[in-house]
Amino acid sequence: MTKVPVNQIIPISTVDGPGSRTSIFLQKCNIACGYCHNPETQNLCNSCGVCVPQCPEGALSIVNGVVEWNPEKCVNCNTCIRVCPRNASPKIRWMDAPAVMKEVEKNIPFIRGITVSGGECGLYPDFLQELFTLARAKGLTCLCDSNGTVRFSQYPELMKVCDGVMLDVKAWSPDVFRALTRGDNAAVKENLVFLSSCGKLEEVRIVYVEGHVDAEAAICGIAELLGPLTGSTRLLLISFRNNGVRGSFATFSSPTPERMQELANLAASVGFQNIIVK
Numbered sequence: 001m002t003k004v005p006v007n008q009i010i011p012i013s014t015v016d017g018p019g020s021r022t023s024i025f026l027q028k029c030n031i032a033c034g035y036c037h038n039p040e041t042q043n044l045c046n047s048c049g050v051c052v053p054q055c056p057e058g059a060l061s062i063v064n065g066v067v068e069w070n071p072e073k074c075v076n077c078n079t080c081i082r083v084c085p086r087n088a089s090p091k092i093r094w095m096d097a098p099a100v101m102k103e104v105e106k107n108i109p110f111i112r113g114i115t116v117s118g119g120e121c122g123l124y125p126d127f128l129q130e131l132f133t134l135a136r137a138k139g140l141t142c143l144c145d146s147n148g149t150v151r152f153s154q155y156p157e158l159m160k161v162c163d164g165v166m167l168d169v170k171a172w173s174p175d176v177f178r179a180l181t182r183g184d185n186a187a188v189k190e191n192l193v194f195l196s197s198c199g200k201l202e203e204v205r206i207v208y209v210e211g212h213v214d215a216e217a218a219i220c221g222i223a224e225l226l227g228p229l230t231g232s233t234r235l236l237l238i239s240f241r242n243n244g245v246r247g248s249f250a251t252f253s254s255p256t257p258e259r260m261q262e263l264a265n266l267a268a269s270v271g272f273q274n275i276i277v278k
């Protein structure tokens with residue numbers, strides 16, 4: 001079984017897909033969005049040791065050159081995360097699918113399914129396949145929350161046990177996408193086509209930051225790629241908020257409700273019928 005770095009497991013969440021779900025956040029991302037709300041999930045800890053003496057509870061130590069976290073002593077003050085120079089966290093548990101499933105099972109009376117997020121969950125396709133296989137055997141639905149830069153078409157066995165992908169479209173022009181994320185969005189567009197064609201596009205999300213996201217181009221481009229499936233695809237238009245954000249984006253303002261409504265109106269005009277503005 002594949003072990004993956006787990007940042008946290010939220011037993012019951014109502015904001016990570018339909019109904020109540022257990023949300024599993026994996027550590028490490030392959031892009032670095034300027035507006036990332038969980039920047040401490042972007043990288044793996046390299047055991048530099050900077051955070052160890054800063055922990056007020058003595059919950060961190062270095063053993064054989066590797067940082068160890070003691071959850072029994074930790075009070076979740078997040079000092080370690082604030083002082084980490086590489087957008088990482090020492091509070092990681094390496095877990096395989098049965099270990100994660102053991103935690104999920106405690107919530108089964110109260111949840112409809114599970115959602116695996118990140119970081120970027122698509123970096124761990126073997127783990128996803130193993131976990132989803134176990135979860136579906138318990139009657140749970142299984143969703144991925146993805147930045148879309150890993151091609152899901154390359155993992156047919158995973159797709160057999162994945163109920164859907166909540167896909168971020170962070171920008172449409174490759175240049176705007178690169179400026180925002182330091183990555184490439186060719187795979188995002190391929191995923192839009194692939195996931196919609198096999199009925200696994202759970203929803204599409206655009207986080208709008210004034211002047212940094214080409215939302216109009218994204219809305220029109222998505223509709224063009226989805227064609228007749230546009231009307232049945234849920235579109236989330238999310239207003240940028242700066243909580244948790246680091247760097248220059250932390251100083252940016254949220255767009256006005258009127259601007260978000262303009263985007264929603266455009267989406268409706270190109271065929272979206274299920275539009276949610278958040």
Ligand code: SF4
Nearest residue numbers: 055074075077078080
């Ligand atoms: S959150 Fe980090 S710094 Fe705070 S007690 Fe836990 S390990 Fe220590």
Ligand code: SF4
Nearest residue numbers: 045048049051084090
């Ligand atoms: S969490 Fe960050 S500061 Fe702490 S040891 Fe790892 S890389 Fe260094």
